[in-house]
Amino acid sequence: xxxxxxxxxxxxxxxxxxxxxxxxxxxxxxxxxxxxxxxxxxxxxxxxxxxxxxxxxxxxxxxxxxxxxxxxxxxxxxxxxxxxxxxxxxxxxxxxxxxxxxxxxxxxxxxxxxxxx
Amino acid sequence: xxxxxxxxxxxxxxxxxxxxxxxxxxxxxxxxxxxxxxxxxxxxxxxxxxxxxxxxxxxxxxxxxxxxxxxxxxxxxxxxxxxxxxxxxxxxxxxxxxxxxxxxxxxxxxxxxxxxxxxxxxxxxxxxxxxxxxxxxxxxxxxxxxxxxxxxxxxxxxxxxxxxxxxxxxxxxxxxxxxxxxxxxxxxxxxxxxxxxxxxxxxxxxxxxxxxxxxxxxxxxxxxxxxxxxxxxxxxxxxxxxxxxxxxxxxxxxxxxxxxxxxxxxxxxxxxxxxxxxxxxxxxxxxxxxxxxxxxxxxxxxxxxxxxxxxxxxxxxxxxxxxxxxxxxxxxxxxxxxxxxxxxxxxxxxxxxxxxxxxxxxxxxxxxxxxxxxxxxxxxxxxxxxxxxxxxxxxxxxxxxxxxxxxxxxxxxxxxxxxxxxxxxxxxxxxxxxxxxxxxxxxxxxxxxxxx
Numbered sequence: 001x002x003x004x005x006x007x008x009x010x011x012x013x014x015x016x017x018x019x020x021x022x023x024x025x026x027x028x029x030x031x032x033x034x035x036x037x038x039x040x041x042x043x044x045x046x047x048x049x050x051x052x053x054x055x056x057x058x059x060x061x062x063x064x065x066x067x068x069x070x071x072x073x074x075x076x077x078x079x080x081x082x083x084x085x086x087x088x089x090x091x092x093x094x095x096x097x098x099x100x101x102x103x104x105x106x107x108x109x110x111x112x113x114x115x116x117x
Numbered sequence: 118x119x120x121x122x123x124x125x126x127x128x129x130x131x132x133x134x135x136x137x138x139x140x141x142x143x144x145x146x147x148x149x150x151x152x153x154x155x156x157x158x159x160x161x162x163x164x165x166x167x168x169x170x171x172x173x174x175x176x177x178x179x180x181x182x183x184x185x186x187x188x189x190x191x192x193x194x195x196x197x198x199x200x201x202x203x204x205x206x207x208x209x210x211x212x213x214x215x216x217x218x219x220x221x222x223x224x225x226x227x228x229x230x231x232x233x234x235x236x237x238x239x240x241x242x243x244x245x246x247x248x249x250x251x252x253x254x255x256x257x258x259x260x261x262x263x264x265x266x267x268x269x270x271x272x273x274x275x276x277x278x279x280x281x282x283x284x285x286x287x288x289x290x291x292x293x294x295x296x297x298x299x300x301x302x303x304x305x306x307x308x309x310x311x312x313x314x315x316x317x318x319x320x321x322x323x324x325x326x327x328x329x330x331x332x333x334x335x336x337x338x339x340x341x342x343x344x345x346x347x348x349x350x351x352x353x354x355x356x357x358x359x360x361x362x363x364x365x366x367x368x369x370x371x372x373x374x375x376x377x378x379x380x381x382x383x384x385x386x387x388x389x390x391x392x393x394x395x396x397x398x399x400x401x402x403x404x405x406x407x408x409x410x411x412x413x414x415x416x417x418x419x420x421x422x423x424x425x426x427x428x429x430x431x432x433x434x435x436x437x438x439x440x441x442x443x444x445x446x447x448x449x450x451x452x453x454x455x456x457x458x459x460x461x462x463x464x465x466x467x468x469x470x471x472x473x474x475x476x477x478x479x480x481x482x483x484x485x486x487x488x489x490x491x492x493x494x495x496x497x498x499x500x501x502x503x504x505x506x507x508x509x510x511x512x513x514x515x516x517x518x519x520x521x522x523x524x525x526x527x528x529x530x531x532x533x534x535x536x537x538x539x540x541x542x543x544x545x546x547x548x549x550x551x552x553x554x555x556x557x558x559x560x561x562x563x564x565x566x567x568x569x
Contacts, residue, residue: 051355052420052460053414053464053465054465
């Protein structure tokens with residue numbers, strides 16, 4: 001199998017960093033993305049909530065998951081832009097995962113691969 | 118018409134009006150007296166109708182919002198309905214027979230049947246209870262207490278009681294607990310109403326014993342008999358919207374002015390005393406709970422603030438019109454601290470699932486308030502306070518009131534639950550239904566269709 005020409009970049013970030021990241025991606029002309037409100041945790045610990053003496057350890061905390069497909073040549077540039085915009089230096093900043101993408105198809109007109117992005 | 122000016126003119130003119138006979142003057146005087154009485158009646162009636170509406174507002178939306186925010190979102194409508202349905206069911210039950218069994222002349226333990234179906238309840242005042250307002254106003258004001266009482270109990274079995282069981286239980290409960298206790302404390306000739314021909318002089322201004330002790334203790338019995346929610350206390354059961362609870366609690370606070378100040382049964386200076394006392398009770402209750410919480414958990418919570426206010430209000434209810442206004446703060450502080458301890462420490466330790474703390478707040482607050490009323494009652498603001506046999510005797514009388522209220526609630530609720538289970542084939546929803554939630558299973562709806 002030849003090396004993939006496209007990469008999927010999946011970034012899980014702090015919700016309050018969403019606008020920064022969006023602006024940074026717009027600045028380098030990343031045109032499409034999908035954002036999802038998710039809950040999860042990595043090494044960041046959750047928090048304790050107390051309601052009338054009943055304690056709840058909340059482990060899964062709100063995050064935003066951003067997904068976008070870019071050509072492999074641009075992947076590193078996009079990753080660096082996300083890191084720069086989303087980093088606070090504190091625990092809980094999130095993670096970025098990169099996947100190979102087999103193909104992309106634009107439903108409107110059958111365009112494939114890079115052209116469909 | 119300007120009555121004072123007319124009166125002055127009449128009096129000044131009198132010595133010179135030789136032609137005017139004494140009879141004519143008498144007739145004029147009678148007209149004036151009638152006009153003064155009519156004005157007072159109009160003022161009292163305006164306040165009492167307003168108070169009745171305020172107390173209804175406590176049930177819906179007040180209590181409905183307060184309670185529904187504390188449950189999980191799958192049960193939001195079911196919980197609101199448990200309060201709302203009382204506005205329909207208890208209204209009709211009260212008009213049909215409840216009012217008569219509480220306030221019509223009868224035995225020391227239950228009223229008679231003179232007022233069944235609102236017979237003999239018209240616009241003329243019932244001079245035994247409220248001589249300046251229409252009998253209908255008195256009846257409908259007292260109705261609102263009968264509406265909110267069973268709604269308060271629903272906090273104990275929230276998220277698991279069948280709707281049919283709720284209806285049957287509430288109706289039986291009204292007959293076995295509310296009607297007898299309300300008659301004993303407030304009815305003419307009632308056993309605990311020595312001020313009107315009864316045996317024991319229990320001071321209960323606005324229903325600390327009649328409403329809060331009976332409902333709070335009944336709530337505990339319900340929680341014990343029905344058992345905890347599936348998964349309690351292991352599964353997470355966070356309140357789904359403290360915002361709703363917050364609005365509900367604030368409506369309860371405002372509505373409580375109708376509950377307590379309205380219990381003066383007139384737009385009188387006594388109503389002002391009860392109003393201020395009540396307000397101080399709520400404020401001190403909120404502060405006390407927050408202080409306890411800060412010390413216990415390290416954080417003052419919003420839920421704590423509103424819970425404390427409601428605890429303070431439940432506690433001050435019994436004494437509101439019998440004590441010096443600033444004593445309201447003492448009721449509030451006592452209620453806030455003790456109810457906090459019951460809800461946060463004792464309940465967690467004993468493990469019963471009084472889901473929304475109907476016992477911990479209303480039962481406990483009611484008992485503290487009943488006792489404190491004996492300690493703090495003074496004739497300075499209310500002639501009804503006699504303390505004829507001394508302070509200790511009054512405290513003793515208050516304790517008898519508590520004991521009777523508790524006994525009726527324990528026995529009455531237990532019988533009501535057993536009868537209900539037999540009639541409806543079980544008190545609670547099946548496990549599968551409880552997991553799915555009341556809204557879908559009972560009502561076939563959802564509270565939040567955010568994708569609709």
